Amino acid sequence: MTPSGPPRTPLRRALFRAPILLYRVGLGRLLGRRLVLVTHIGRVSGRPRRVVLEVVGREPETGGLLVASGYGARSQWLRNITREPRIRFQVGHRVHEGRAVPLSPEESGRRLAEYARARPRTAAALMRAIGHEVDGTAAGYERLGADREHGVPIVALRPR
Structure with a gap:
């Protein structure tokens, strides 16, 4: 199966962007701690620019959050933070200034496998939704997380 791309139709785009509206009207807390609003700077x-992403892990040592780029290098937000890593991110009502740091391929693969181990059904459903077939093994998720171009790389959002 070929990985699908970001939503192209106006309706799908509106559905994907609906959580941003919730944050904008002050209702971000309704989305809980599993979603984060990331404000980044457009490279062009x-x-x-804003995007809401699922939190796939945490970095207790830095206070950071881990998010996945479901469309790999095709994700506009990933391309933007690669050019300008300074970001603002919000979970619930808490806002942080910080940096977005793509993890190394090895660490990214390990973290995606940890996420899949902790939430196997959610991980499998998300991978299917974005067009990735994973055999359900830790090694399969590690390969997918380590593939920056076509896989699902992990990015750390670290507060200042």
């Missing part, structure tokens, strides 16, 4: 426009 230089303007603020």
